[in-house]
Amino acid sequence: MNQPTPAIVPQSAVRRLPRVALWLFCAAYVLPGLFGREPWKGNEFTAFGHMLALAEGASDWFNPSVWGQAPELDALLPYWLGAWAIQIAPSWLSAGLATRIPFALLLGLTLTTTWHGAYYLGLSPQAQPVPFAFGGEAKPKDYARTIADGAVLALIACLGLTLLSHEASPILTQLAFVSCAFYGVAALPYHPRYSVTALSMGLFGLCLSGAPSLAVLMAIGSGFLCLLDRQSTSAATGRQHALWLLAMGLAVGALGTTLGVWHWRLLPLHNDWQAWRGLLRLLAWFTWPAWPLAVWTVWRWRRQWTSLHWSRHLVLPMWFTALTVITAMLTRSSDQTLLLALPALATLAAFALPTLRRSVAALIDWFTLIFFSGCAFIIWVIWIAMQTGWPAQPAANVARLAPGFEPSFGWFAFLTALIATALWAWLVVWRTAKHRHALWKSLVLPAGGAALCWLLLLTLWLPLLDFARSYKPWVEQIQDVMAKEDASQTQNVCLLGYGLDVGQMTAFHYHGGFEVSAVEVTPIAQQNNCPWLLVDNDLRPDLDRVVRLSEWTRVRTIRRPSDNNEDVTLYHRRRR
Secondary structure, three states: OOOOOOOOOEHHHHOOOOHHHHHHHHHHHHOOOOOOOOOEOOHHHHHHHHHHHHHOOOOOOOOOOEOOEOOOOOOOHHHHHHHHHHHHOOOOOOHHHHHHHHHHHHHHHHHHHHHHHHHHHHOOHHHOOOOOOOOOEOOHHHHHHHHHHHHHHHHHHOOOHHHHOOOOOHHHHHHHHHHHHHHHHHOOOOOHHHHHHHHHHHHHHHHHOOOHHHHHHHHHHHHHHHHHOOOOOOHHHHHHHHHHHHHHHHHHHHHHHHHOOOOOOOOOOOOOHHHHHHHHHHHHHHOOOHHHHHHHHHHHOHHHHHOOOOOHHHHHHHHHHHHHHHHHHOOOOHHHHHHHHHHHHHHHHHOOHHHOOHHHHHHHHHHHHHHHHHHHHHHHHHHHHHHHOOOHHHHHHHHHHOOOOOOOOOHHHHHHHHHHHHHHHHHHHHHHHOOOOOOOHHHHHHHHHHHHHHHHHOOOOHHHHHHHHEOHHHHHHHHHHHHHHOOOOOOOOEEEEEOOOHHHHHHHHHOOOOEEEEHHHOOHHHHOOOOEEEEEHHHHHHHHHOOOHHHEEEEEEEEOOOOOOOEEEEEEEOOO
């Protein structure tokens, strides 16, 4: 027989979080960064290069490559989504914005499926609070809804979600499909048809997004858990669910084999303590503030998951979290893989809310209030310094870190940031004055603070961030140098690149209008048609191996304005 649940929750503690407030939280988190910027350097611009190549017909749909370079992940669906968005977008919509729209919808899907997954886990009989002798305990659906609200708030509050979830890259696709699979398994005892649909979309989507092995492991492990679950379903139903999941796992494996997307990327465990310390530090800040609450959940509910008849509302998110965290420790891109653990980890964190003491909840509120108010204050001070030159030190720091940046003032961004700051102040007063007994009270300020700071950064600081993280200012700088050398050959002409990555070559094609070719894959005969050659500065000593240096004149070395480690040397073909 199960031990008593540690949740003692009256009906007054499961007051409904206004849907308008929850939608505003989600909108304030999803929409900033969608408009008013270019694709950013790194994962986003690399992925954008493959999407643009597919949309322009320069790449094979089932074997994406551009300039002879294949994508880092054997993913197909993320690049298809971006390419389709570019193709169907109207002419007035830039390709960069078009590719971000489906990925913003995927982030919204992540929040939605996380809510529904946590809701159905909250409906589990083992998750329900202790019944009172004379009634008055929380009703099952109200309690489950409150847990689901807390899970979404915990997910929004996670620091690691901020940047990666707003980039149009394969990892966001994987995040959305992991959350779909999580919801599908969580809802199996309640809505089998909807669950199978969500599971199919999640597992097959993961396979097409570059994570077929993770999808197979999720299917097999979740099927095993369904087989052992004797509390939520009958033995026959549990076996049926397990067979469904096993069949899906086999189908995913067959699809991955057919498309050739299997690729071994796991690394052996580190023997270096410094590497382990870096991983632990990443785990600590990346999953903050969900991980302390999740650890508290595992401890306070320990009798429910260590007993013979364990509770699915604990074991299921623990399984999803453990699988992705262990995988993250064995991959080169630990932060990206760790992102996939956040929906399940946020759900675990939500189940800590019924067991938190008032003193702990107050500590979370005060820490959050001080931390995010301080961050918002710093963002405002630096923005004022950029606009007015005072205070002098922040203005000098911006000028040093982003040489050439010219601040601009936008009324829409300013008013949006001002309203968001006023709402934060109102939220603090509202949180302390009302709903003191609501379970979700401890996560309102963390989620609101994370959304506030992200919104302020992507309104007040957007011109600065776009200057620092996009390639457009660099391309324009190089075009100015080209114009001084030969004004007749700066638009729609050939540009050879040597040692440039996919993101850099895409930038010159997209922002500069050049017909870019990689020296490594371009025959000598075709190289004669290109008037410009751009070389990664670290590879200049090897340049004579791939081109005839006697045919080129060195113009100058050009450094990317906001990156001291990104230098290229420009060459111009000598006139015959």
